[in-house]
Structures are given as C-alpha cells and as structure tokens.
Amino acid sequence: MRPTIKDVAKKANVSVATVSRVLHNQPGYSEKTRQKVLKVIEEMGYHPNAIARGLINKRTQTIGVLFPNVSSMFSSKVLRGIEHATHHRDYSVVVCNTDKDGRRTMKYLNVLWEKQVDGIIFVSERLKEEYYATLTAMNIPVVLLSTFSPEYPFPYIKVDDQQAAYDATEYLIKQGHRRIALIGGTKSDPLAGIPRVEGYRQALQNYGIPFREELITYGDFGYHSGRRAMEKLLRTAPGFTAVFAASDEMAAGALSAAYHNGIKVPDELSVIGYDDLQIAEMAIPPLTTVGQPLFEMGKWAAEMLMNMIKTGQAQSKIVPHTIVERESVRPPKTH
C-alpha cells in the first residue's frame, strides 16, 4: 500500500495535522520537526492523495476540454496551447472527443460533472440548449473557444470570422483577381460557415464585383470535401482565377484537385486557405492563408478559465487574425 499521511505521522512521531502543516508550509512547528517530517516523507516515498484532497477542498485542479475531433490538426494545435497554460499552473486536462454528437457530448459533460472538474473549455461547436442547461447546472466556469453563443452568456475567445473572410477575399482582389470562387464550410453552420461566406460576399460587393452563385460551393471543412468541391467548381464554373477555401484542409483538397487536373498553382490558379495549420506550411506550393493564432488561443482560453476559477471574472476576446503569405497566391495572368 502507498503510505498515507497517517503513516508518515506515526513514523515521524507527530500528528497528521503537523504533517499536513509542513506539507503546505503553514506555520506551527519547529524547524526540527519540519526536518524530521520531511525526512520521513522522503523515506517512505509519500505522495499526497489528490482525490482525498479534492474531496475536502472541492477543487480537483483539473479542467475538461471538449473537442468535436481531437485529432484534427486544428484541435491538436489548440490542445497544445491549453496544455501549455495548464501545466504552468498545475492543472490537468482531460480531453473529450464529442464527434459533434449530442449524446456523446452529454455523456462527457456528465462524466466531467461527476469528476468534479473545476472548469470546462468548449471548442469549435455550437452550444446546444441541453449543453447549456447542464453546464449551468454544474455551476463551474466555462469558456468557449473558437465559437460563441448568441443566446448564452459564456465568455469566448475567437477570431472575427466575417472580417477574416473579408480580408482574405480583399487580399485576392488586391492581387488583381475578379473571378473568385469560394469553398465554404458547412453551409448551415452559423459560427464558422455563414460568416465566412458573408465576409466573402461583402468584399466582392465593396469592390463592385458581381456576386455569382455558381462560384460558391460548400464542403464540411475536411480535406476530401475540399477536393470534391474543387472538382465540382472546375466542372461547373470554369474560368475563375482564385479560390478562397474556408479551411486549410479544404484548401489542401483544392490543391490536390488542381494538381490532378493539371492546373498549376499559383501560375494558373491562386488558392487561399483559412486557419494556418501545419498543412499550410507543408503544402505544395506552401499555402497562403488566413492565420488564427491557435496555440495562443488555446493558451488564452485556459488562462481565462483558470482566472475565472480563481476570481470569477472573465472578459471575452476577439483575437487578431493575419494573412500569412506563402506561395499559393499570385496576380492572375493577363492576356
């Protein structure tokens, strides 16, 4: 059996209270007993039991993080940021993969509840009413990451998607493009889907470029959908000189489709993505994209959450995006 505080106390000839005191450097013992206790702790290899501690403190020093898909490049970058911040302040993180599934999400929420996590980070998903209900019932801090909820008042950290999409489109326009196709994300997604096409639409409008329905197509943010979307665009609406894809994975799919159709990027077609994932850097050609500071966003979200746990205070934050220029965009050929 692992030794308990009692065993230590007995062996050191002191009370458990004293042991507890030196464990927390609280006052109330002589230097001599301190030494003795510390020595016994060392000898016995004593480690406090965080479970017992949690029971009495009502603090577990752990937070839960819900991802629609833990293994996406997006999530893993965010996770790293979260881990960075939590490790720094002695919190642990339990990861949950919701698969965007309501039942699965609810199950995880309940598990986290039962495990008494001190807070929750909810990533990239729409906050359904039932989630909100149990989240508030849990009565712990929550932060929304890369999503937000118009109806429920949880603090969030995210980019201004519409503005970012606007900027991406404008970037293309300023490079001289006028026939710009769009590969949108999930069509009905009010968070990452709709705002991005809206930003695209607005940029065109502001620059007096007619909006053409056939230049828009939708995917699900994933690689394969991007590839399919590009194939479709090529079939049904040839002649565009640039594409804005609402995610890097879709952009990578678009690149692949172009490659397989013998279309040279960026010579014959420009592509801009969204997210700045690792794939953007690794793509051929390296992908110009709208950068979100994912690592930092994860870090900030975790810090915000831990501060809320401590103080109850939080301030939502729109984080700045950037256009990271690589090699997939260039001015269209004039002829």
Place this chain on the structure above:
Amino acid sequence: MRPTIKDVAKKANVSVATVSRVLHNQPGYSEKTRQKVLKVIEEMGYHPNAIARGLINKRTQTIGVLFPNVSSMFSSKVLRGIEHATHHRDYSVVVCNTDKDGRRTMKYLNVLWEKQVDGIIFVSERLKEEYYATLTAMNIPVVLLSTFSPEYPFPYIKVDDQQAAYDATEYLIKQGHRRIALIGGTKSDPLAGIPRVEGYRQALQNYGIPFREELITYGDFGYHSGRRAMEKLLRTAPGFTAVFAASDEMAAGALSAAYHNGIKVPDELSVIGYDDLQIAEMAIPPLTTVGQPLFEMGKWAAEMLMNMIKTGQAQSKIVPHTIVERESVRPPKTH
C-alpha cells in the same frame, strides 16, 4: 450546492444506503422505493461525486497518457484511438505533454500519481530509469506505445521498425531503384532511429546493392529537418532515384525541397515515407508510405491497459505494418 446522496436520502425518506443501492442496482429494496428514489434523483438533478467514490474504491476510472508532443499528427491520431477505447468503457484520459523533457515528464508522473490514475500509457519515448522507478513505485499498470524498453518489462505495442524499413527499401528496389537515399530519424535514437537505417541497410545488402555512406542523412523526424536533409542530399550526392524518409513529415519536407528545386516527383524522383499520417494523403503527390495503424494502436494500447487494470494480464504485441501505395513512387527512368 450540488445535492449529495444524503440530500437525496432525506428527501426520499430513505437511508443513504438505500440510495446507494438503487444507484448500483444492487438488491435490497422494493420496487416502490426504487421508483421514489429515482424520482427524487431526477428532481434534484443529483449526480454522484466521482471523487468521493474514487476515495473509497481506490479507482478513479481515469488513465494518464504521456506524449512527447501532443500536437504532432502522430500523437493526435493515436490519441483518438485511445479516446475511442476509453470512452467505450467509461474511462477518462488526461493528456500530458512531456516535450521529451525529463523534468517535465517526472512532474507529470507525480501529478498522475497524486491524482491516482488507474494506469498509464507511455508513448514514443525512451523509458529512462527514473521514469521506471516512479512508475513501478506507483504500482499501476503501464503500457508502452510505439516504443519499448529492453531493460524494463513493461508490455508494449509497436511495429517492427527494422522490418518495416526493410520492406520500404525492398519496395523501392523491386520498383527498379538501385540508388536509394535515406533520410533517417534522430541518429542516436535506439527505438525509431537506428532500426530504420538498419532495415534499409539490410535490404540493400540482401539485394546486392552497395551501401553508400553519402546517400544517408539524418533529421529529427520533423518537416523542416526533412527539407534540409533533402537539400543536402541534392547538393552532396546527386544521382539517386529514390528516397526513403523515416517519417512522413520528413518525406513532406523532402517533397517540398524537390519542388523548390524543380525536381518532379515521381517522374524524376521517388519518395516513400513512414507512418501514414494525414499529411501523406494530403501531400502532392499523395505519398506512398509505410503504414502504421496508429488509431488502432492507440485503441489496442488503451484496451490492453484497461484489461491489465482489471485482470493484471497483458501480452505485448507487434502490430503489422503495410506499404500504402499512392503516387510518389514509380520505377526510375531508364535511358
């Protein structure tokens, strides 16, 4: 305050013992009281406290997973497999990012110890003596994933790296290549580094191809190192017709270097990778590679661990690798 089992008991006019019984469908109450208790539980929104439960059961239903880098494509695929298995059997997973750093690893080990996790999965890293010492002191099941330890007897799940490297090289040879370069992983890494160059060397030997030192170069498994390695190869040992990279990320780097040097893959140069990460599929051209079933490996490791927790039994496992053929390899041009 969240209601406790006591509150439920009081409101239902029964004892806590009875509530506990219906909670676990143990015998010892009438159908009528069962109904009543269930109703009260529902009304009060009672959820059992897993911390208190863990204190008495000495089981937390959570495992710890240590990754050198949680956000690598490798880790995230593995993590998904782990999550899949654990979720299925009501375990939670806390993720730890070691950065391959001894101190950080030790700190996490101690945290996991204090948090009383039921088991640990140790991924892709060499098991140092001090890790082993605390791991055994913790006295809980451990499984090694994609690594193993010659000196310490923990069960493991991994691929036969040397054989896999042999097969990759042989594949290239059978396609007709004879001048085959190697981009190895960390030169001194006894787990993923050395065996892969050894397999390469052996394949050459078996097919009577002279081993040439200048065709070997080393990276650190990462993208940039692959790119640099390829640049170096191009400068110092031109004339090879194929490259075997010991990781997909390095292969992607090699692809990129080839692209920037105007070398066409696979027309002028064949490239084969290792891992079968998402990047392999997304690469241009799609990367032929040595496939490891990472999702399954994660899943199996978690299942193995949970079985060990339950029964104490485990059986190490060498998992089969495959050559997944895509478009980055073809026979060399003959002229």
Place this chain on the structure above:
DNA sequence: TTGTATGCGTTATCAT
C-alpha cells in the same frame, strides 16, 4: 508548537 476531532460524499458492513 502540537494534537484531537470532525467532516468532505461515498461504499460497504453490519444490524434490524
């Protein structure tokens, strides 16, 4: 400076 005792929310062992 140090010790005793109580309680955190459960489960499990005894009674009844």
Place this chain on the structure above:
DNA sequence: ATGATAACGCATACAA
C-alpha cells in the same frame, strides 16, 4: 427490505 455507521485520506477548527 432497510438503516446506522465505519471507513477512505486529507484539511482544519479548536484544544491544549
């Protein structure tokens, strides 16, 4: 069929 109560390992208020 049901209830009282003692643990689990720790922190802390209160005594001494």
